Amino acid sequence: MGDFFVEVDHAQLSKHNKQVPGDVFLSKKADKENRIVSVLADGLGSGIKANVLATLTTTISVNLTCNSVDIKDTAETIMKTLPECKERKISYSTFTIIDIDLRANQVEIMEFDNPGFMLFRDQKRKSLEKSKIDMNNPIGTSQTLYYSQFNIELGDRLIVFSDGVSQAGIGNKNYSLGWPEEEIASTVKERMSRLKDASARELSNFLVEEAHKIDGKEAKDDITSACFYFRSPRRTLLITGPPVDKSDDYKIKRKVEQFGGKKIICGGTTSKIYARLADKEINVNLESINKDIPPDSEIEGLDLVTEGILTMSRAIELLEAGGPDKIDVDDPGYKLYNMLKDSDYIKFVVGTKINEVHQNPNIPEDLGLRKNVVKKMAELLRDKYLKKVEIEYI
Amino acid sequence: MKIRICLGTCCHLMGGADLYNFLEEQLEKSNRDFELETPSCLDYCNQADYEAPIVEIDEEIHDDVTIEKLKNILNQE
Numbered sequence: 001m002g003d004f005f006v007e008v009d010h011a012q013l014s015k016h017n018k019q020v021p022g023d024v025f026l027s028k029k030a031d032k033e034n035r036i037v038s039v040l041a042d043g044l045g046s047g048i049k050a051n052v053l054a055t056l057t058t059t060i061s062v063n064l065t066c067n068s069v070d071i072k073d074t075a076e077t078i079m080k081t082l083p084e085c086k087e088r089k090i091s092y093s094t095f096t097i098i099d100i101d102l103r104a105n106q107v108e109i110m111e112f113d114n115p116g117f118m119l120f121r122d123q124k125r126k127s128l129e130k131s132k133i134d135m136n137n138p139i140g141t142s143q144t145l146y147y148s149q150f151n152i153e154l155g156d157r158l159i160v161f162s163d164g165v166s167q168a169g170i171g172n173k174n175y176s177l178g179w180p181e182e183e184i185a186s187t188v189k190e191r192m193s194r195l196k197d198a199s200a201r202e203l204s205n206f207l208v209e210e211a212h213k214i215d216g217k218e219a220k221d222d223i224t225s226a227c228f229y230f231r232s233p234r235r236t237l238l239i240t241g242p243p244v245d246k247s248d249d250y251k252i253k254r255k256v257e258q259f260g261g262k263k264i265i266c267g268g269t270t271s272k273i274y275a276r277l278a279d280k281e282i283n284v285n286l287e288s289i290n291k292d293i294p295p296d297s298e299i300e301g302l303d304l305v306t307e308g309i310l311t312m313s314r315a316i317e318l319l320e321a322g323g324p325d326k327i328d329v330d331d332p333g334y335k336l337y338n339m340l341k342d343s344d345y346i347k348f349v350v351g352t353k354i355n356e357v358h359q360n361p362n363i364p365e366d367l368g369l370r371k372n373v374v375k376k377m378a379e380l381l382r383d384k385y386l387k388k389v390e391i392e393y394i
Numbered sequence: 395m396k397i398r399i400c401l402g403t404c405c406h407l408m409g410g411a412d413l414y415n416f417l418e419e420q421l422e423k424s425n426r427d428f429e430l431e432t433p434s435c436l437d438y439c440n441q442a443d444y445e446a447p448i449v450e451i452d453e454e455i456h457d458d459v460t461i462e463k464l465k466n467i468l469n470q471e
């Protein structure tokens with residue numbers, strides 16, 4: 001995994017009383033996740049027709065760009081292909097194409113008639129030079145597009161939005177010309193200074209809500225906002241089970257020490273090994289006793305310490321269900337579920353010593369098989385939650 | 395008196411948490427002076443002669459402990 005993780009999310013509200021939005025945002029990963037292509041398109045008008053046009057635009061441009069077509073050529077294809085409004089002589093759909101290349105550390109953006117993107121770096125808005133590109137549409141009308149490019153820096157946030165945001169409140173006393181660009185930027189900036197680690201989801205939701213408020217809670221147009229947050233990946237190490245060979249016990253301590261990120265140990269014996277080698281105390285978390293699964297504990301240097309099989313099985317249940325019916329913050333299974341869900345990369349280190357404990361005839365057999373539990377958990381995280389997962393056996 | 399109730403996987407499954415709940419209640423009711431701990435696996439459940447749940451009272455190991463059994467032990471002490 002590269003130095004950056006790109007968190008992408010968007011939020012949307014349809015025009016008041018319209019079911020289907022005319023704005024469409026689409027994002028796709030390609031090239032072993034080293035490339036992310038996203039498009040925000042706004043179809044002319046609103047409702048289903050606008051939605052079809054915008055969907056067409058996003059799908060074609062995302063797929064073309066993912067297949068390594070240059071972003072400018074993609075834009076040109078779209079301009080040539082899209083039908084256009086005969087009366088108004090304008091193209092049916094505006095768009096912003098964003099091509100993120102993590103290997104080259106670079107972002108390219110092609111804009112056609114959408115409000116300009118905003119880049120925030122170090123809590124400040126960073127303006128970039130845009131080059132103007134003229135392209136003809138099928139009936140020969142010249143249209144202006146803008147191309148920009150920048151190198152990614154850790155912590156960058158890129159925000160794009162539809163004109164439902166920039167024209168929010170239009171005609172109102174205070175917003176006769178809509179929501180001014182500088183005001184949008186300062187609102188976002190203020191939010192980020194209060195919520196330093198605001199996620200892409202939080203920021204895009206926030207912007208849509210603010211625009212909606214300015215519109216007097218009745219959206220005059222579809223309001224869409226998308227955010228890209230370039231941050232360091234959230235890494236988590238989960239160690240479970242003692243190594244086959246006792247002489248390998250030291251590996252547990254070493255893995256913990258060498259890992260950068262959150263650290264979890266699931267398993268009583270494993271945590272005892274760590275505590276002994278690292279010379280730390282184990283403190284049982286009394287709040288979490290009396291639950292269906294054994295309590296968790298605290299060991300300095302670790303973010304979570306739980307029992308093994310039962311707790312992991314509980315977390316699997318939660319991952320499968322997409323969360324608990326009722327949140328119990330003291331439930332060790334919930335804590336584990338939460339930490340895994342919040343990670344981008346999870347490294348499992350699995351000790352494969354056969355646990356004689358689970359050869360006890362009173363325990364269901366599949367519970368005893370730590371490897372199976374880990375495998376199931378890893379699969380879920382990878383397939384359902386799109387996490388990057390690695391498993392190492394010791 | 396020092397009581398350690400094992401809450402490792404095996405003992406928890408076999409009712410360790412019930413023993414803990416019971417003892418905690420007793421602790422509140424009585425004025426006896428006991429120290430309660432809940433370690434994870436005490437390494438007895440994997441030995442053929444022992445059956446979970448395991449409770450250690452003043453360094454003596456008791457296995458296959460039920461609330462009844464616990465009451466008896468406490469009364470004897």
Ligand code: FES
Nearest residue numbers: 400402405436439
């Ligand atoms: S779980 Fe209690 S002795 Fe092993």
